[in-house]
Amino acid sequence: MEAYNVKIDTFEGPLDLLLHLIGKMELDIADISVSEVTDQYVAFIRTMQKFELDVASEYLVMAATLLQLKSKQLLPPVPVEEDDIPDFGEEPTREGLIRQLIEYKAYKEAVVFMREQEESRLELYSRPGEDLTRYMSDLVQPYDGPLNFSDLLHAYSKMVERKRWKERRKKTIKREERTLEEQMTRLHEHVSAEGTTSFFSFFEERPDVSDLVVTFMALLELIKLRVVTTKQEERDIQISFVESSKERNEAVVVL
Amino acid sequence: MKPLLSYETIIESLLFVVGEEGMEVRALADTLDISEAAAREQLSKLEVSFKDSGRPFQLIESAGVYKLVTVPEVSEYIQRYVGTMAEQALSRAAMETLVIIAYKQPVTRADIEEVRGVKVERVIHTLLSKGLIESAGRAKTIGRAKLYQTTEHFLDHFGFNSLDELPPLTFEDELSDEGDLFFGQPSAIMQDRLENE
Numbered sequence: 001m002e003a004y005n006v007k008i009d010t011f012e013g014p015l016d017l018l019l020h021l022i023g024k025m026e027l028d029i030a031d032i033s034v035s036e037v038t039d040q041y042v043a044f045i046r047t048m049q050k051f052e053l054d055v056a057s058e059y060l061v062m063a064a065t066l067l068q069l070k071s072k073q074l075l076p077p078v079p080v081e082e083d084d085i086p087d088f089g090e091e092p093t094r095e096g097l098i099r100q101l102i103e104y105k106a107y108k109e110a111v112v113f114m115r116e117q118e119e120s121r122l123e124l125y126s127r128p129g130e131d132l133t134r135y136m137s138d139l140v141q142p143y144d145g146p147l148n149f150s151d152l153l154h155a156y157s158k159m160v161e162r163k164r165w166k167e168r169r170k171k172t173i174k175r176e177e178r179t180l181e182e183q184m185t186r187l188h189e190h191v192s193a194e195g196t197t198s199f200f201s202f203f204e205e206r207p208d209v210s211d212l213v214v215t216f217m218a219l220l221e222l223i224k225l226r227v228v229t230t231k232q233e234e235r236d237i238q239i240s241f242v243e244s245s246k247e248r249n250e251a252v253v254v255l
Numbered sequence: 256m257k258p259l260l261s262y263e264t265i266i267e268s269l270l271f272v273v274g275e276e277g278m279e280v281r282a283l284a285d286t287l288d289i290s291e292a293a294a295r296e297q298l299s300k301l302e303v304s305f306k307d308s309g310r311p312f313q314l315i316e317s318a319g320v321y322k323l324v325t326v327p328e329v330s331e332y333i334q335r336y337v338g339t340m341a342e343q344a345l346s347r348a349a350m351e352t353l354v355i356i357a358y359k360q361p362v363t364r365a366d367i368e369e370v371r372g373v374k375v376e377r378v379i380h381t382l383l384s385k386g387l388i389e390s391a392g393r394a395k396t397i398g399r400a401k402l403y404q405t406t407e408h409f410l411d412h413f414g415f416n417s418l419d420e421l422p423p424l425t426f427e428d429e430l431s432d433e434g435d436l437f438f439g440q441p442s443a444i445m446q447d448r449l450e451n452e
């Protein structure tokens with residue numbers, strides 16, 4: 001078989017690849033033999049998998065569809081009563097595939113035309129429109145004619161929208177997150193001053209999840225460094241300062 | 256009162272000022288206080304005089320507005336000056352998706368994915384941000400999927416005046432109809448289509 005020197009990312013998807021293979025086999029779309037096309041397609045995908053780490057899942061779905069079509073052709077038809085056939089609706093058929101290929105090809109051809117059109121339009125340069133606002137009279141006439149309900153409604157909804165935008169902007173400002181090191185220092189200072197404390201009483205306000213996690217990790221680090229010892233106390237943790245660690249204070253703070 | 260300046264000259268100055276935004280015939284006619292037909296006539300006169308004078312400008316009608324642009328002959332030099340192609344052509348994926356939307360609009364993402372056989376979520380995002388497509392409400396089917404359609408900027412990007420200028424799609428089975436007459440065998444698709452109808 002001919003060596004494949006085409007990379008899969010040169011194709012726009014499984015249909016594009018199929019069209020390429022059909023073109024290479026010099027077949028009419030309407031006359032494709034499913035079994036031949038399937039072999040070619042699967043061989044192509046296999047080769048690609050050897051060289052590339054991943055072939056997009058769409059290509060694999062198409063391979064599965066083709067194999068299903070092929071096996072259906074190879075197996076003798078099972079005689080079933082019409083009524084017994086469950087209507088899956090999605091069952092792939094050769095005709096369905098051909099129709100899909102024909103439609104895709106039509107768009108692919110339209111793309112060629114559009115590309116030419118785009119290229120020739122891109123050769124025509126224009127310039128941004130002149131900003132004429134400085135010539136406009138700067139007096140905005142306040143409207144003092146009659147206003148109806150929908151004018152008010154319009155103005156109101158504009159205002160609400162503006163307000164929402166401003167609020168949204170506020171929400172995007174993220175709270176400063178505490179780093180593990182900061183929290184270790186803070187916890188260490190707290191415990192060395194107090195002697196003992198409990199995990200939850202350490203927080204001045206209601207902690208959020210990331211606070212809890214960072215603080216808990218800081219506690220684990222301090223335990224590892226033998227700065228504190230802990231004891232489970234119902235649902236809280238009793239944290240006690242280890243006196244002998246005082247000499248190593250600086251090392252901890254630097255951490 | 257007939258102005259001392261020719262309409263042609265005034266139109267040229269207006270089109271110069273509005274630049275790429277262009278001007279509708281109606282706006283030109285209103286500004287000059289002449290009929291739309293007269294404005295069109297002046298526009299074509301201007302077009303001819305540009306051509307005859309050998310100046311590097313031409314008029315195009317794109318997305319419903321007239322605008323002043325350079326002639327393609329000078330594009331090589333403009334590109335050389337700019338360095339690269341100033342306005343980038345679309346990627347293949349973007350182009351395919353855009354063409355499907357153009358022909359099938361208003362269309363849902365799932366419809367596009369069915370034709371292309373790949374996911375198009377990111378491409379749609381790109382097209383939206385480039386202003387080539389816009390959302391067109393929601394489908395009335397189950398799930399009420401978002402619908403997309405092309406914009407005026409789409410027309411201008413390709414130099415179309417309206418969507419009617421898109422050439423009809425050619426489907427291979429329609430082309431092979433003639434062949435079927437000779438071979439007497441209707442293709443599987445034709446048969447299928449007949450059955451469906």
